[in-house]
Amino acid sequence: MKIQNPKFKFIVLTLFTVHCSLFTASDAHAMHISEGILPFNWAALWFLVALPFVAYGLRRLKILSKTDLSIKPLVGLMAAIVFVISCMPIPVPTAGTCSHPAGTGISGILVGPTISILVTAVALLIQALFLAHGGLSTWGADIVSMGVAGSFAGYLTFRALRSVKVNMTVAAFMAGVLADWATYLTTSVELASGIRGDSPFLPLFYKILIAFIPTQLPLGLLEGAMTSGMVVLLYKKRPDLLVKMRVLKAEEAIS
Secondary structure (H helix, E strand, O other): OOOOOHHHHHHHHHHHHHHHHHHOOOOOOOOOEOOOOOOHHHHHHHHHHHHHHHHHHHHHHHHHHHHOOOHHHHHHHHHHHHHHHOOOOEEEHHHOEEEOOOOHHHHHHHHOHHHHHHHHHHHHHHHHHHHOOOOOOOHHHHHHHHHHHHHHHHHHHHHHHHHOOOOHHHHHHHHHHHHHHHHHHHHHHHHHHHHOOOOOHHHHHHHHHHHHHHHHHHHHHHHHHHHHHHHHHHHHHOHHHHHHOOOOOHHHOOO
Protein backbone atom coordinates (compact mmCIF):
# COMPACT_ATOMS: atom_id res chain seq x y z
CA MET A 1 0.00 0.00 0.00
CA LYS A 2 1.39 3.37 -0.99
CA ILE A 3 1.52 6.02 1.76
CA GLN A 4 0.22 9.36 0.51
CA ASN A 5 0.33 11.50 3.66
CA PRO A 6 3.62 13.51 3.55
CA LYS A 7 3.59 14.14 7.30
CA PHE A 8 3.30 10.41 7.97
CA LYS A 9 6.17 9.76 5.55
CA PHE A 10 8.30 12.30 7.40
CA ILE A 11 7.54 10.73 10.80
CA VAL A 12 8.38 7.24 9.52
CA LEU A 13 11.63 8.48 7.97
CA THR A 14 12.65 10.25 11.17
CA LEU A 15 11.86 7.24 13.38
CA PHE A 16 13.73 4.92 11.02
CA THR A 17 16.73 7.27 11.04
CA VAL A 18 16.85 7.48 14.82
CA HIS A 19 16.39 3.70 15.14
CA CYS A 20 19.26 2.95 12.77
CA SER A 21 21.52 5.50 14.42
CA LEU A 22 20.82 4.32 17.96
CA PHE A 23 21.20 0.61 17.31
CA THR A 24 24.16 0.77 14.94
CA ALA A 25 26.13 3.43 16.79
CA SER A 26 29.88 3.03 17.07
CA ASP A 27 31.98 3.15 20.22
CA ALA A 28 32.02 6.19 22.42
CA HIS A 29 35.39 7.35 21.11
CA ALA A 30 33.72 8.30 17.82
CA MET A 31 32.87 11.91 18.57
CA HIS A 32 33.06 15.51 17.36
CA ILE A 33 35.13 17.28 20.03
CA SER A 34 35.22 14.83 22.94
CA GLU A 35 33.58 15.55 26.27
CA GLY A 36 36.05 17.19 28.65
CA ILE A 37 38.71 17.98 26.04
CA LEU A 38 38.23 21.76 26.31
CA PRO A 39 38.90 23.61 29.58
CA PHE A 40 35.89 25.27 31.19
CA ASN A 41 36.78 28.81 30.13
CA TRP A 42 37.16 27.84 26.47
CA ALA A 43 34.02 25.68 26.50
CA ALA A 44 32.09 28.60 27.99
CA LEU A 45 33.51 31.01 25.40
CA TRP A 46 32.31 28.85 22.48
CA PHE A 47 28.86 28.59 24.10
CA LEU A 48 28.69 32.39 24.19
CA VAL A 49 29.77 32.59 20.55
CA ALA A 50 27.19 29.99 19.46
CA LEU A 51 24.26 31.36 21.50
CA PRO A 52 23.33 34.41 19.35
CA PHE A 53 23.47 32.34 16.15
CA VAL A 54 21.14 29.70 17.59
CA ALA A 55 18.81 32.37 19.01
CA TYR A 56 18.62 34.14 15.66
CA GLY A 57 17.97 30.82 13.92
CA LEU A 58 15.02 30.20 16.23
CA ARG A 59 13.68 33.69 15.58
CA ARG A 60 14.09 33.25 11.83
CA LEU A 61 12.28 29.91 11.92
CA LYS A 62 9.40 31.44 13.90
CA ILE A 63 9.02 34.27 11.40
CA LEU A 64 9.12 31.99 8.35
CA SER A 65 6.71 29.45 9.84
CA LYS A 66 4.04 32.13 10.25
CA THR A 67 3.80 32.58 6.49
CA ASP A 68 4.82 29.10 5.31
CA LEU A 69 3.47 26.05 7.14
CA SER A 70 5.77 23.73 5.20
CA ILE A 71 8.97 25.24 6.61
CA LYS A 72 8.97 23.25 9.87
CA PRO A 73 8.71 19.80 8.20
CA LEU A 74 11.48 20.88 5.82
CA VAL A 75 13.70 21.98 8.71
CA GLY A 76 12.95 18.69 10.48
CA LEU A 77 13.99 16.77 7.38
CA MET A 78 17.22 18.80 7.16
CA ALA A 79 17.92 18.00 10.82
CA ALA A 80 17.49 14.28 10.07
CA ILE A 81 19.84 14.55 7.08
CA VAL A 82 22.54 16.39 9.06
CA PHE A 83 22.09 13.95 11.94
CA VAL A 84 22.63 10.90 9.73
CA ILE A 85 25.48 12.31 7.63
CA SER A 86 27.45 13.44 10.69
CA CYS A 87 26.98 10.03 12.37
CA MET A 88 29.67 8.46 10.16
CA PRO A 89 32.81 9.16 12.23
CA ILE A 90 36.41 8.11 11.60
CA PRO A 91 38.41 8.57 14.85
CA VAL A 92 41.54 10.74 14.82
CA PRO A 93 43.15 9.73 18.16
CA THR A 94 46.01 12.22 17.92
CA ALA A 95 43.53 15.12 17.72
CA GLY A 96 41.08 14.03 20.44
CA THR A 97 38.21 14.09 17.96
CA CYS A 98 37.09 12.46 14.71
CA SER A 99 36.62 13.08 11.03
CA HIS A 100 33.23 12.74 9.41
CA PRO A 101 31.02 14.43 6.82
CA ALA A 102 28.98 17.28 8.28
CA GLY A 103 25.98 17.82 6.01
CA THR A 104 25.88 21.56 6.64
CA GLY A 105 26.72 22.35 3.03
CA ILE A 106 23.38 20.82 2.03
CA SER A 107 21.37 22.47 4.80
CA GLY A 108 23.12 25.81 4.32
CA ILE A 109 22.15 25.88 0.64
CA LEU A 110 18.58 24.65 1.09
CA VAL A 111 17.37 26.45 4.23
CA GLY A 112 19.95 29.21 4.61
CA PRO A 113 22.86 29.46 7.06
CA THR A 114 20.99 30.76 10.11
CA ILE A 115 18.40 27.98 10.15
CA SER A 116 21.12 25.49 9.20
CA ILE A 117 22.91 26.45 12.44
CA LEU A 118 19.73 25.67 14.39
CA VAL A 119 19.41 22.35 12.55
CA THR A 120 23.03 21.51 13.41
CA ALA A 121 22.55 22.42 17.07
CA VAL A 122 19.62 19.99 17.37
CA ALA A 123 21.49 17.18 15.59
CA LEU A 124 24.58 17.69 17.78
CA LEU A 125 22.53 17.72 20.99
CA ILE A 126 20.83 14.41 20.13
CA GLN A 127 24.18 12.87 19.24
CA ALA A 128 25.75 14.04 22.50
CA LEU A 129 22.84 12.80 24.63
CA PHE A 130 22.21 9.41 23.02
CA LEU A 131 25.21 8.41 20.91
CA ALA A 132 28.21 9.83 22.81
CA HIS A 133 29.22 11.73 19.66
CA GLY A 134 30.66 14.96 21.01
CA GLY A 135 29.66 16.21 24.42
CA LEU A 136 27.47 18.62 26.32
CA SER A 137 30.44 20.69 27.54
CA THR A 138 31.72 20.98 23.96
CA TRP A 139 28.28 21.49 22.39
CA GLY A 140 28.94 25.22 21.86
CA ALA A 141 32.30 24.58 20.19
CA ASP A 142 30.78 21.93 17.92
CA ILE A 143 27.94 24.29 16.94
CA VAL A 144 30.47 26.98 16.02
CA SER A 145 32.66 24.67 13.92
CA MET A 146 30.04 22.50 12.23
CA GLY A 147 27.04 24.83 12.33
CA VAL A 148 28.35 28.38 11.99
CA ALA A 149 31.55 27.83 9.97
CA GLY A 150 30.18 24.96 7.89
CA SER A 151 26.79 26.51 7.10
CA PHE A 152 28.12 29.93 6.14
CA ALA A 153 31.02 28.47 4.12
CA GLY A 154 28.64 26.27 2.13
CA TYR A 155 25.99 28.95 1.64
CA LEU A 156 28.41 31.75 0.67
CA THR A 157 30.40 29.51 -1.67
CA PHE A 158 27.26 28.38 -3.48
CA ARG A 159 25.86 31.90 -3.77
CA ALA A 160 29.18 33.36 -4.93
CA LEU A 161 29.68 30.74 -7.62
CA ARG A 162 26.09 30.97 -8.85
CA SER A 163 26.38 34.76 -9.03
CA VAL A 164 29.18 34.38 -11.61
CA LYS A 165 27.16 31.81 -13.60
CA VAL A 166 28.97 28.67 -12.43
CA ASN A 167 26.67 25.71 -13.13
CA MET A 168 24.60 24.11 -10.40
CA THR A 169 26.64 20.90 -10.19
CA VAL A 170 30.01 22.59 -9.68
CA ALA A 171 28.64 25.26 -7.34
CA ALA A 172 26.99 22.68 -5.06
CA PHE A 173 30.07 20.44 -5.14
CA MET A 174 32.40 23.26 -4.08
CA ALA A 175 29.91 24.37 -1.42
CA GLY A 176 29.92 20.88 0.11
CA VAL A 177 33.72 20.61 -0.01
CA LEU A 178 34.38 24.01 1.56
CA ALA A 179 31.64 23.57 4.19
CA ASP A 180 33.36 20.37 5.30
CA TRP A 181 36.87 21.79 5.28
CA ALA A 182 35.78 25.00 7.04
CA THR A 183 34.35 22.84 9.83
CA TYR A 184 37.66 21.12 10.43
CA LEU A 185 39.71 24.28 10.09
CA THR A 186 37.55 25.80 12.84
CA THR A 187 37.75 22.62 14.94
CA SER A 188 41.54 22.79 14.71
CA VAL A 189 41.45 26.39 15.96
CA GLU A 190 39.18 25.41 18.87
CA LEU A 191 41.30 22.45 19.91
CA ALA A 192 44.62 24.25 19.61
CA SER A 193 43.30 27.23 21.58
CA GLY A 194 41.85 25.08 24.34
CA ILE A 195 44.56 22.49 24.96
CA ARG A 196 47.77 24.38 24.22
CA GLY A 197 48.38 25.55 27.79
CA ASP A 198 51.54 27.67 27.73
CA SER A 199 52.64 26.32 24.35
CA PRO A 200 52.55 28.48 21.20
CA PHE A 201 49.26 28.33 19.32
CA LEU A 202 50.43 27.94 15.72
CA PRO A 203 52.62 24.80 16.02
CA LEU A 204 49.83 22.89 17.77
CA PHE A 205 47.23 24.22 15.31
CA TYR A 206 49.30 22.95 12.38
CA LYS A 207 49.76 19.54 14.01
CA ILE A 208 46.03 19.11 14.58
CA LEU A 209 45.19 20.35 11.09
CA ILE A 210 47.71 17.95 9.52
CA ALA A 211 46.26 15.09 11.60
CA PHE A 212 42.90 15.67 9.93
CA ILE A 213 44.19 15.75 6.35
CA PRO A 214 44.43 11.96 5.60
CA THR A 215 40.75 11.46 6.44
CA GLN A 216 39.20 14.85 5.85
CA LEU A 217 40.65 15.53 2.42
CA PRO A 218 38.79 12.60 0.80
CA LEU A 219 35.76 13.01 3.07
CA GLY A 220 35.46 16.64 1.98
CA LEU A 221 35.38 15.54 -1.65
CA LEU A 222 32.79 12.90 -0.76
CA GLU A 223 30.65 15.52 0.95
CA GLY A 224 30.97 17.73 -2.11
CA ALA A 225 29.65 14.89 -4.26
CA MET A 226 26.76 14.24 -1.86
CA THR A 227 25.83 17.91 -1.74
CA SER A 228 25.99 18.25 -5.51
CA GLY A 229 23.97 15.06 -6.02
CA MET A 230 21.17 16.17 -3.71
CA VAL A 231 20.91 19.71 -5.09
CA VAL A 232 21.04 18.56 -8.71
CA LEU A 233 18.42 15.88 -8.01
CA LEU A 234 16.08 18.53 -6.61
CA TYR A 235 16.90 20.77 -9.55
CA LYS A 236 15.84 18.07 -11.99
CA LYS A 237 12.88 16.60 -10.10
CA ARG A 238 11.48 19.43 -7.96
CA PRO A 239 12.83 22.80 -9.14
CA ASP A 240 9.74 24.41 -7.64
CA LEU A 241 11.10 23.56 -4.18
CA LEU A 242 14.40 25.25 -4.97
CA VAL A 243 12.51 28.32 -6.15
CA LYS A 244 10.45 28.29 -2.96
CA MET A 245 13.63 28.06 -0.86
CA ARG A 246 15.19 30.88 -2.92
CA VAL A 247 17.99 28.66 -4.18
CA LEU A 248 16.81 29.30 -7.73
CA LYS A 249 15.12 32.19 -9.45
CA ALA A 250 11.83 31.32 -11.10
CA GLU A 251 13.26 31.79 -14.60
CA GLU A 252 16.09 29.32 -13.83
CA ALA A 253 13.74 26.47 -12.93
CA ILE A 254 13.46 23.55 -15.32
CA SER A 255 9.93 23.22 -16.65
